[in-house]
Amino acid sequence: MVMKNKSKVKVIPLGGLGEIGKNMTAIEYDNEIIVIDCGLGFPDMEMYGVDLVIPDITYLLNNRDKVKGVMLTHGHEDHIGALPYVLKQLNVPVYGTRLTLGLVESKLEEHEMLSNCTLLEVKTGEEVKTENFRIEFIRSCHSIADACALAIHTPEGVIVHTGDFKVDYMPIDGDVIDLHQFAKLGSRGVLLLMADSTNVERPGYTVSERIIGDNLTGIFSKAKGRVIVATFASNTNRIQQIINSSLFYGRKVAFSGRSMEKISSMAMELGYMKLSEDQLIxxxxxxxxxxDKITIITTGSQGEPMAALSRIAYSNHRKITIEKGDVVIISASPIPGNEKLISKLIDELFRKGAEVIYNALEEVHVSGHACQEELKLMHTLIKPKFFMPVHGEYRHLKQHELLAENLGMDSKNIFVLENGQVLELNRNSAARSAKVTCGTVMIDGLGIGDVGNIVLRDRKHLSQDGVVTIVVTIDKASFSILSGPDIITRGFVYMKESGDLINEARGVVKAELDKCMESKIKDWFTIKSNIKYSLGGFLYNKTRRRPIILPIIMET
Amino acid sequence: MVMKNKSKVKVIPLGGLGEIGKNMTAIEYDNEIIVIDCGLGFPDMEMYGVDLVIPDITYLLNNRDKVKGVMLTHGHEDHIGALPYVLKQLNVPVYGTRLTLGLVESKLEEHEMLSNCTLLEVKTGEEVKTENFRIEFIRSCHSIADACALAIHTPEGVIVHTGDFKVDYMPIDGDVIDLHQFAKLGSRGVLLLMADSTNVERPGYTVSERIIGDNLTGIFSKAKGRVIVATFASNTNRIQQIINSSLFYGRKVAFSGRSMEKISSMAMELGYMKLSEDQLIxxxxxxxxxxDKITIITTGSQGEPMAALSRIAYSNHRKITIEKGDVVIISASPIPGNEKLISKLIDELFRKGAEVIYNALEEVHVSGHACQEELKLMHTLIKPKFFMPVHGEYRHLKQHELLAENLGMDSKNIFVLENGQVLELNRNSAARSAKVTCGTVMIDGLGIGDVGNIVLRDRKHLSQDGVVTIVVTIDKASFSILSGPDIITRGFVYMKESGDLINEARGVVKAELDKCMESKIKDWFTIKSNIKYSLGGFLYNKTRRRPIILPIIMET
Incomplete structure (x- = not known):
């Protein structure tokens, strides 16, 4: 029986299933664990005030001696963003390609922890070896340069993890996704495929990045004023195309926004972007x-209020103001949840006199994820024994299951899992096994995980109806009111205009206190409960609102 | 000069420009005003705790004797939803078609004000007359039955307001949009066209409602379990098609959700929906x-947490639980801002074992608004002298302007306005004139307009970082602390786990108080400011959060 346990490979998803974001998967065999990606996620609507979320890594901390390293597929935040928080608790080597590590470096530098971390560069085609694993980095294609798929050779068979990918036969940066290697792995036999499910709902093929470049050039050819393009700072290929169009029409290029300036200068240094010195201003x-000789490439394509494009639109940018004739291109699509922010931003740019071009009008952005036909190609090349859809909301995983079934796969060989659910495999079989601890750690300012459900519930409550504080000072000896009750509210009603309501409320509290005193109730907890109850009822009747009520009794 | 003023027609948009929602336009001539539509809007993300918004009708109240009535184009909330609030302040007759008034009636009944209101039914093809106006109701087509366009005959010329429309050559409910009447008006000469801009970004034609019916029948033909369809309760044509598909496959139909039950029973009573008594359960x-003999038609297509479908998905519905084999159809598209709610709802339904079909997978919903080719048809038939795009975000209005220009219209005859901006016309000319009061009145519980910017700013602040209350009791005579400082927080940190932080914070306040006392600062305002400043700085350093700080000093 010990042998049997030893001979299984465990696939342990710690993030990225049933959600877009915080991707992280552990692969365990015997005394070793390797981790694929270490990403952050964005807070849900209900996570008031939370800045970002990261995976709960309790399982890794409980097995810290086993963890041999983190293998990164590419440099997007949802794959590398949790590293500063995770490495603080679990300082293991991080493996990745050049651009990916460049982005990790700048992130660790910001957290002042670069010198303590071990970053090890891997080239595509190369391998990382541990006692039990051989991890092959395979050239892939995504909306960021230097993206990889991984083939993890285990004693029980090969696991292929696609990372985020699409198939672009005409990539901007030269080499095509390494289909030959996928074919080779497939013909030799793959135990498990884990594949990107983001765009599984979309039929057909993802448009080539090059087409977007052609469309951008078309827009540049007609632009009579400045061209301002907002896109993701990490999409170096897109930025290169914007630079190329600018060059063609003799435009100088300026970068705006902190991450745009930072990443573009790093990408140029590492050779992922080319821009002659005299073109950059x-x-x-x-x-x-x-x-008509100016292009500005900027952050803020998601309508983020503090990013450069929003500051430009709302006239809060110190150096750039919208002028009539400006052409603004939003070369991005909304991350779900950002639709309204972006919509308001576009409206504001129009109001200021710009011509705004966005995906609803012209094709100025393309996704980095495979559509159905590309997924079918990947499944067909890899021919895996078992399949586990990853990187998607639950519905994406289910649709990906359907796609695999339609390709002839047996449904009992497909595993739609949730975070924390372990898949155990050996060369002949695969099965779900026990769950491990997993979850969402919320980061708010400097606090990691100190904001929990009670705090969030209160913030939600406060955001709806505000807070009403009642203070009264009581003389302990005589059990009589020395001062108060005073009422102070925030976010409830506009106090200056609601004087009557507040006066009446003070009366309600006073009456309740008198009643308690008459009944000789001297237990603060009961008195506070009674005040909450009567005042809550009074305010609800008057306003149909239920503010948080904080009764404070001071004894002297 | 008096004559000149008298002879102008004023078009006064009070809502619906630069926004989707709260549609309301006043048309004024001489001593008369008629109002087109009276809709509500949904609160912005930043309007924490606000239930809904309505237009500011100060202008109408200041001219209350002039207002002759409200003309309704159709029964959607963004066209009738503000009536209960507006009629309370300005009780004028309301004109509309049968289904529209049916919906208004049930709304006024809920507000217990039906008996005081005057609702006057108009049939399409009929007119309403006032001293200066003749208002013609023209049969149109939209995602609700009985939708109208209006031709307002004024002494200076005809104004055509399309209302919300699309062109469906195969409508479910019989008669086609009255293109002949639009053609007739156009050939006789139209002064001003006001047309729906919602879908101006979309090329081509809106798909016929009938195609959706065919697609639904296709899904019914394969369904082996119950079919649960979520759609808008007011879309009686869609519901009729769902009933028809159910009938064809021998399924009984049950309605779930308060508005679905209410509106469907009213629609059947008025003859807008047909369902035999033995099919309804x-x-x-x-x-x-x-x-496989059951269809459930339900509310909740927008993922609203309290609506029937969400309660079904999250197992909070008293009578309906998801079973394996259930097919759930989301026959609606997300209203901007609801994307994430709907996405979570779909995931949850999949998790519970349902097969979920939504627009990304199959065409099970179609918009009620005209795409570009339909808009071109309308412009071409109407041939207006002047054009004012309505019903859209600012970018939609701008794109609609572009569409009209591409059809050959002179840009100086097109007026992209904002709410409150008055357009003055006579038979030969049109020009912007002075602005009138307009805006957004927020409704929160029973409060109409009592939630203003300060309250919203506080709610936002509270939702991000919570509140920290400090209370201290001071002896007035000796100017010494009798009790406190005590600190109570909500939504800031989890207090049980942050005892040290709170203790340190208390020390900071105590030190600040001592300093004030030493310096003989006896002015409460200064003392409170100092406490806010030191404690705020301390907490920000420790947590990078900025809670609202409420220092309360009690004197005895």
Missing amino acids: SVDDINKYPS | SVDDINKYPS
Whole structure:
């Protein structure tokens, strides 16, 4: 029986299933664990005030001696963003390609922990070896350069993890996704495929990045004023195409927004982006050139209120103001939840006189994820024995299951799992086994995990109806009111205009206190409960609102 | 000069421009005003705790004797939803078609004000006359039955308001949109066209409602369990098609959700929906029939947490639980802002074992608004002298302007306005004139307009970082602390686990108080400011959060 246990490979999803974000999977065999990706997620609507979320890594901490390293598929936040928090607790080597590590480096530098971390560069085609695993980095294609798929050779068979991918036969940065290697692995036999499910709902093929470049050039050819393009700072291929269009029409290029400036300068340094020195200008100098000789590449494509494009639109940018004739291109699509912010941003840009071009009008953005036909290609090349859809909301995983079934796969060989659910495999079989601890750790300011459900429930409650504080000072000896009750509210009603309501409320509290005193109730807890109850009822009747009520009794 | 003023027609948009929602336009001539529609809007993300918004009708109240009535184009909330609030302040007759008034009636009944209101039914093809206006109701087509366009005959010319429309050559409810009447008006000469801009970004034509019916029947033909369809309760044509598909496959139909039950029973009574008595069953009886003989038509297509479908999905519905084999159809598209709620709902339904079909997978919903080709048809038939795009975000209005220009219209005859901006016309000219009061009145519980910017700002602040209350009792005579400082927080940190932080915070406040006392600062305002400042700084350093700080000083 010990032998049997030893001979199983465990696939342990710690994040990324049933959600878009915080991707992280552990692969365990015997005394070793390797981790694939270490991403952050964005807070739900209900996570008031939370900045970001990361996976709960209790399982890894409980097995800390086993963990041999983190293998990164690419440099997007949902794959690398949790590293600063995770490495603080579990300092293991991090493996990835050049650009990916470049992005990790700048992140660790910000957290002042770079010098304590071990980053090990891997080239595509190379392998990382541990006692039990051989991890092959395979050239892939995504909306960021240097993206990889992984083939994890285990004693029980090969696991292929696609990472985030699409198939672009005409990539901007030269080499095509390594289909030959996938074919080779497939013909030799793959035990398990874990594949990107993001776009499984979309039929057909993802458009080539190159088409977007052609469309952008078309827009540049007609632009009579400045061209301002907002896109993801990490999409170096897109930015290269914007640079190329600018060059063609003799436009200088300025970068705006902290992450855009930072990542583009790093990408140029590492050779992932080419821009001659005389074409690059600072935003300080944009007014030295005619409008039709200027391109500004900026952050803020998601309508983020503090990002450069929003500041430009709402006239809060110190150096850039919208001028009539400006053409603004939103070269991105909304991350779910950001639709309204982006919509307001576009409206504001129109109001300021810009011409705004976005995906609903022209094809100026393309997804980085495989559509149905590309997924079918991957499944067909890999021919896995078992399949586990990853990287998607639950419905995406279910649709991906259906796609695999339609390709002839037996449904009992497909595993739609949730985070924490372990899949155990050996060369002949696969089965769900016990769950491990997993979950969402919320980060709010400097606090990691100190905001829990009670705090969130209160914040939600406060956001709906505000807070009403009642203070009264009582003389302990005589059990009589010395001062108060005073009422202070925030987020409930506008106090200056609601004087009557507040006065009446004070009366309600006073009456309740008198009643308690008459009945000789001297237990603060009961008195506070009674005040909450009567005042809550009174306020609800008057306003149909239920603010948080905080009765405070001071004894002297 | 008096004559000149008298002879102008004023078009006064009070809502619906630069936004989707709260549609309301006043048309004024001489001593008369008529109002087109009276809709509500949904609160912005930033309007924490606000239930709904309505237009500010100050202008109408200031001219109350002039207002002759409200003309309704159709019965959607964004066109009739503000009536209960507006009629309370301005009780004028309300004109509309039968189904529209049916919906208004049930709304006024809920507000217990039906008996005081005057609802006057108009048939399409008929007119309402006032001293200066002749208002023609023209049969249109939308995602609700009995929708109208209006031709307002004024002494200076005809104004055509399309209302919300699309062109469906194969409508479910018989008669086609009255293109002949639009053509007739166009050939006689139209002064101003006001047209729906919602779908101006979409090329081509809106799919016919009938195609959706065919698709639904296709899904019914394969369903082996119950079919549960979520759609808008007011879309009687869609519901009729769901009933027809059910009938064809011998399924009984049950309605679930308050508005679905209410509106469907009214629609059947008024003859807008046909369902034989033996096909209709109560949700109480669904378990008396085999699963493949049951259809449930339900509210909740927007993922609203309290609506029937969410309660079904999250197992909070008293009578309906998801069973394996259930087919759930979301026959609606997300209203912007609801994307994440709907996405979570779909995931949950999949988790519970249902097969879920939604627009990303199959065409089970179609918009009620005209796409570009339909808009071109309308512009071409009407041939207006002047054009004012309505019903849309600002970018929609701008795109609609572009569409009209592409059809050959002179840009100086097109007026992209904002709410409150008045357009003055006579038979030869049109121009913007002074602005009138307009805006958004927020409704929160029983409060109409009592939640203003300060309250909202506080709610937002509270939702991000919570509140910290500090109370201290001071002896007025000796100017010494009698009790406290005590600190109570909500939504800031989990107090039980942050005892040290709170203790340190108390120390910071105590030190600040001592300092004030030493410096003989006896002015409460200064003392409170100092406490806020030191405690705020301390907490930000420790947590990077900025809770609302409420220092309360009690004197005895």
